[in-house]
Amino acid sequence: MIDLNNGIVVVSGGGSGIGRGLALKAAARGARVAVVDIQRDAAAETVALLAAAAGEARAYEADVTDLEALQTLASQIERDFGCINMVFNNAGVFSGGTLAQTRPQDFGWLFEVNVRGLYNAIQAFLPALERTAAAGGLAHFVNTGSENSLAVPPLGPFSAYTATKHAVFGITDCLRRDVKGSGIGVSLICPGLVQTNLWNAKRTRQDRFGGAREAAAAAGGSMAAGRTIEATADTVFEGLDAGEFLIVTDPRIRSFAAPRLDEIARALDTADARITTL
Template sequence: MSAQPGSSADSLNGRVAVITGASSGIGEATAEQLAAQGARVAVLARRSERLDSLVDRIEKSGGHALALTVDVTDTAAVQTAADRVADAFGDADLLVNNAGVMLPAPIEERATGQWQQQIDLNITGLMNVIGAFTPQLVRAAEARGVADLVNMSSIAAQNIFPNFAVYSGTKAFVTHLSRHLRVELGPKNVRVSALEPGIVGTELQSHVTDEGALEWLASSKESGMAWLAPKDIADVVGFLAALPSHVNLQQVTIMPTAQPS
């Protein structure tokens, strides 16, 4: 585990990072990256065995990590997790809201269960985490001069993809919410950033059952287009968190070079 150029191994020393959706993909890679830069990391997800394995790798590399098995749609459980982070590490000053799900389907199918699942996790879960940890971010920013709230959105928040209407709507919420929160929390030295990746090779694709979406994903692979890797996104998180305290990357779009939209 090593820090990237521009993100030195001690650039986040003293920081306390919380990452949701940390059992795989972007969340897992981000936890390892932030730990490599010196942050103590609390990793949140539902799959305890994967979290334990992640914590073991981080600690074997000399880092400090805490695994918290939690479903972010459970408001009380998220608050309990926030209290445990504060007890173990002190107030969190770097929150990466990454937990999410992508379930595209034509709107005419009325896949109401999938609609609700995406709204519950991508919106309600995100708000539960923001609600529980914002007091810590504000206190930490007052004490240390800076704190960061990073919300994982998607290029789908901006661009149009057939059959992705509900997912795209949840991510548009994330991006627009982030811009509002930046205005609200920026004066308190809490930087707010929305990251909007294009196609990233993660477990999200394995949840897709819609034939049209599967064909689109397959065609992008067959064209030879190199997808983003979770570590590419993790590197960006590490970079923005290590910036001088007066610099806030409000909205970052991260695309595979060959992805047209």
């Protein structure tokens, strides 16, 4: 079991949904939590919930698409709390449609937040985790991918979003190789559907991508079939305790991820049979 007692945990996208759930679980294990979100009030609400449960936490407003802001934030969190032990790179946004239906601005928005935001956070927090690991402390990145990291789900299409979450898998696997031997751990969470506010992600869309927009409440309907935030966060911590790289939080993902694995295996078999000299 990972020991988070008095540990310092950073959660991006901690003002809502899965991030809030992870922040609450970390605090329940005795961690002190830096709740980071583009929405200051949402981050402050999470901190109030943590305080009500006797957890120590602070809210930080930051946009993960801003590398300099994240670098400043990493130094600020180290000054406020001390050595950082665990960074949940969880902030993410969603927009639906086929690739043809996805406006260039939304394609840019999805990749800036979900992919560049992850790269930025690695740039900003890796030095802090290296210092923690060098001093013998727990140092771990936990990146939030999706069932969309493992295959193309039948629900949708969410084509550009799915593409970003495949990139999150690639970045996280590369990070695992990059930090091998450094004492830093890396995990990838792949949640299935979870009952969060992701359907209304455009509420935080920056002006340069078209500005904030509230979705119609009906847009959230399909998320009711998801697991609860609390159950999802429990599964994530079970995976972290077991030292897993890949943590899948919904067994229903098998129905569309397994056929892709079969397809890859068949293509490898075909290559073996077809190509006998290199």
